[in-house]
Amino acid sequence: MARTPSNMIPLGTIAPEFYLKDTNSNNVYSFEDLKGSKGTLVIFMCNHCPFVLHVINEIVMIANDYRVQGLGIIAISSNDIIKYPEDSPELMTDFALQHKIDFPYLFDETQETAKAYEAACTPDFYLFDNQNKLFYRGQLDDSRPGNGIPLSGTDLRNAIDALIYNRILNEIQKPSIGCNIKWK
Incomplete structure (x- = not known):
């Protein structure tokens, strides 16, 4: 299991636009279509990564907790x-049903969106404000498969709370760790 850190791109970077197909609805969406009134969380993930499987239930809980507060989840x-092939769009739909993901789960077939975001691993989290x-x-937090640290979502939840409630965010942000994106 590779342990790839996320690229820590500069804060203030504008969210790259995209047009991707949602495997849950078969609709094509852009960032603008899906952004929230308070901000937007973009998560690069996949179906088979053990790091994603370790945190998927917490991701769904975060989505359920914060969407009602104006956060877009993608x-x-x-x-x-x-x-x-376990990451195919058909299996993404199955994965979403199995894990009760009712936010858009988009397929980046060309990998251009991942490159635009400089995504490196799964899961990789990008939280944008209401100005994108x-x-x-x-x-998400310090928990990793097998390290014995309980899953809490603390780092990401604190960042979302700071964004939504206009609080100061700790300047120290630790990179996510996960499986590398499987490039063509």
């Missing part, structure tokens, strides 16, 4: 489905 899978400026990029 998940994107950019993996090469030729080498990793990067507010937080980093880890």
Whole structure:
């Protein structure tokens, strides 16, 4: 299991636009279509990564807790489905049903969106403010598969709370760690 850290792109970076197909609805969406009134969380993830499987229930809980407060939630899978067929759009739909993901789970077939965001791993989290400026990029929390630290979502939840409630965010942001994106 590779341990790839996320790229810590500069805070304030504007969210790159995209047009991707949602495997839950078969609709094509842009960032503008899905952004929230208070901010937007973009998560690069996939179906098979043990790091994603470790945190998926917490991701769904965060989505359920914060969508009602004006946070847009977007998940994107950019993996090469030729080498990793378990990440195919059809299986993304199944994965979403199995894990009760009712926010868009988009397929980045060309991998151009992952490149635009400089995404490196799964899961990789990008929290943008209501002006589409990067507010937080980093880890969910300190829990990793097998490290014995309970899953809490603390780092990401604190960042979302700071964004929504206009609080000061700790400047120290730890990179996410996960499986590398499976490039073509």
